[in-house]
Amino acid sequence: MHNTEELMGMTLNDRYSILEKIGTGGMALVYKAHDNVLDRNVAIKMLRDNYDSESSIVTNFIKEARSSASLVHPNVVSVYDVSEHEGYNYMVMELVDGKTLKDYIKKNQRLPWQEACNYTIQIGQGIQAAHERNIVHRDIKPQNIIMDHSGTLKVTDFGIAKAVEGDKAIAGGTAMGSVHYISPEQARGGFTDFRSDIYSLGVVLYEMLAGRVPFDGDDPVSVALMHIEEDAVNVKCVNMDVPSDLAYVTMKAMNREPGKRYQYMQDFLDDLRAVLADEILPSREKDRNMNVAFDEENDCSEYRQKKTDTVKREQRVREKGKEKVVKKKAERNAILLAFATAVALVLVVAGVILLVANPFSKTVPYFLYMSVEEAEKEAQRHGFGIECEYTYSDTVAKDHIISQLPLAGEELDKHEKIRLSVSMGATGGKIEVPDFKGNTLEEAKKEIEALRLICDVEFVNSSAESGTVIRQTPAEGTHMNPAGKVKLYVSSGPKETPSEATEEPEDENTDQNETKRTHEPAPKQTASASSKMYSVKIPDDAGENVHIKIVANGNVMHDSTHSKSEGKVVQEISGSGTVKVQTFIDGVLVNEESLSF
Numbered sequence: 001m002h003n004t005e006e007l008m009g010m011t012l013n014d015r016y017s018i019l020e021k022i023g024t025g026g027m028a029l030v031y032k033a034h035d036n037v038l039d040r041n042v043a044i045k046m047l048r049d050n051y052d053s054e055s056s057i058v059t060n061f062i063k064e065a066r067s068s069a070s071l072v073h074p075n076v077v078s079v080y081d082v083s084e085h086e087g088y089n090y091m092v093m094e095l096v097d098g099k100t101l102k103d104y105i106k107k108n109q110r111l112p113w114q115e116a117c118n119y120t121i122q123i124g125q126g127i128q129a130a131h132e133r134n135i136v137h138r139d140i141k142p143q144n145i146i147m148d149h150s151g152t153l154k155v156t157d158f159g160i161a162k163a164v165e166g167d168k169a170i171a172g173g174t175a176m177g178s179v180h181y182i183s184p185e186q187a188r189g190g191f192t193d194f195r196s197d198i199y200s201l202g203v204v205l206y207e208m209l210a211g212r213v214p215f216d217g218d219d220p221v222s223v224a225l226m227h228i229e230e231d232a233v234n235v236k237c238v239n240m241d242v243p244s245d246l247a248y249v250t251m252k253a254m255n256r257e258p259g260k261r262y263q264y265m266q267d268f269l270d271d272l273r274a275v276l277a278d279e280i281l282p283s284r285e286k287d288r289n290m291n292v293a294f295d296e297e298n299d300c301s302e303y304r305q306k307k308t309d310t311v312k313r314e315q316r317v318r319e320k321g322k323e324k325v326v327k328k329k330a331e332r333n334a335i336l337l338a339f340a341t342a343v344a345l346v347l348v349v350a351g352v353i354l355l356v357a358n359p360f361s362k363t364v365p366y367f368l369y370m371s372v373e374e375a376e377k378e379a380q381r382h383g384f385g386i387e388c389e390y391t392y393s394d395t396v397a398k399d400h401i402i403s404q405l406p407l408a409g410e411e412l413d414k415h416e417k418i419r420l421s422v423s424m425g426a427t428g429g430k431i432e433v434p435d436f437k438g439n440t441l442e443e444a445k446k447e448i449e450a451l452r453l454i455c456d457v458e459f460v461n462s463s464a465e466s467g468t469v470i471r472q473t474p475a476e477g478t479h480m481n482p483a484g485k486v487k488l489y490v491s492s493g494p495k496e497t498p499s500e501a502t503e504e505p506e507d508e509n510t511d512q513n514e515t516k517r518t519h520e521p522a523p524k525q526t527a528s529a530s531s532k533m534y535s536v537k538i539p540d541d542a543g544e545n546v547h548i549k550i551v552a553n554g555n556v557m558h559d560s561t562h563s564k565s566e567g568k569v570v571q572e573i574s575g576s577g578t579v580k581v582q583t584f585i586d587g588v589l590v591n592e593e594s595l596s597f
Contacts, residue, residue, distance in 0.1 A: 007088075008020060012083070016034070016042065017036060018031050018033050019031070019034060019041075020032050027047060027061075028047050028048060030043055042092050042093065043077075043093040043095040045090060058089055061089055061091075062082060065082035067133075067135050067158060068093075068158045069082070074154075075125045075126030076129055077094050077096060077146065077154045078093065078094040080094070096156075099146070099147055100143050101142035101146075101147055102141070102143045105207060110208075110241075111209070112421070113209060113239075114276065115208075117272050120201065122152065123204065130155075130197075137200075139157065139178060140155070140181060140200035140201050140204065141178045141181040141200065142207065144156055150424075180216065182227055184199070184227045184256050187227045194263075194264065195262070198253050199254055201253065201265075202254035202261075202268075205250050210238040210239055211238075211239075212238075214235075214254070215232065239588060241589075249268070249281065270283075277480065279481065362411070363382075363411060364404075364407065365379070365408060368401055370400065371399055371400055371401075375420060384418050386417060386420050387417040387419050387420065388420050389419065389420070398423055401420050405419045408582065409551050409582050410554065431452070431453065431482065431484070434476055437471060437472065439468070439469050441457065441467050445457075454484065455488065458490070459490050459491075460490070460492065461492060461493065466492055467490060468490065531575075532572070533571070533573075534572070534595070535569070535571075536570075537567070538562065538569070538585075542564050545562070546562055546564060546585060547561045548560065548561075548585055549583070549587075550571050550584075551583075552573050552579050578597075
């Protein structure tokens, strides 16, 4: 029997020289090889030797290759050839030098929603090309999506895909596909069609936005049952940065009932493009006519309450642990306690000194929306290197930064590289957004309206002249469609320093005066010349409890859970020069701005 594990150095059919093994699967191995005729490197997918004797598997393998070979699309890995050599059954495919989307998600966690939209459109275009040839993939998952160095995604491994005509059900009623991405009908072993791929792609989009799959469990059976019996938590509950329209699109694609999902991949893609262009979703009107309901909130308050309860349980466990430690310490003799305290004090002092003086760690600067050239200079100025990954963006101008890891304000060793996602330009739209910074509001509004775009305005405190545009979204150079929204941040002048609080005159009745002070709201604290009061509004759609974290130049100023009824949280920020303040709500960065002192 031949050994498919040891093929290095072999040449198949006097044409394909095996170079190295690059992948393994349940039924096949993948090798890097060189096509000596066309002088190019290719990927060889070879059926494992223990399956070569089973004629039905060999037949399906050849059928898969022929089906895949009919797909010619930029977002599909091309199949060039299928053949046999001395008992080895193999297919020859395009070699994509890159990594899987799964690896990319693991490395980056939650992706910016614009990036997730763009990737889903690319994957969907490849799947649509298959659907147009009556081929259902049936195993869409990030592991089967390869990303090349230019940011182009390609669908591969049509290993369980079959031509729809003549084979409309899964053979033997066996559910095929990966359990975390499988459609409910596949999990039941029932009828599958194009909508099964749409569901799986919806799960992939969910994972990119949430940083995790919608369903997970201890074993594959429990996960499959979740797909059949449960509705996923609305992705907007998990990540508040996700626009409501995108949450709608994601959850519609993942509807448990095939009839309530997108019926065609084209409809899914049309809605995603509308989200990127900030246009009305084409499917909204269709759903209204079909009386398809969609719960925008999807019990977000209940989900957030569960998160809060979990945090409280963990906190109680920690507090009980601390109580036990304190009790044990109290039982120790005084000498050991004094010695331990002294040692702890020395360690704390040493730790503080190291933290302050550590020359090998530094705060990560803010790169978003900078040009690559500006980012390189800023990184060098702070002693960091950068590593750029390029992708399309409909909201960030070409050659400008879309996202960064680590985030601004986090700590990173000097000379380490900061990973930057750089825009390759927009996927569509013919209207190029001008640079409005420095213009008056009236000038900018006239120009925006002349371009058939919509102007959205937010006034912010700034040292710039009142009424002047200080920043904008999207950045200049971005291409948009008509009726796209341009948001202008306009200076309302410097923030006024609160006046000094005056003491109330003493009443003759001292007791009454003290009572009055106790029950009346305390006067607002006055910020000194080197401090300002920073206010965070609790979102209207927040749950009963919300966790708020405020970071100033990398230092945590506030980190606590608040009731929604409080309305807002006020924190005093001290500093000199420019202080970059970041606000996190339920672990998500929702605002970042610079305060001048």
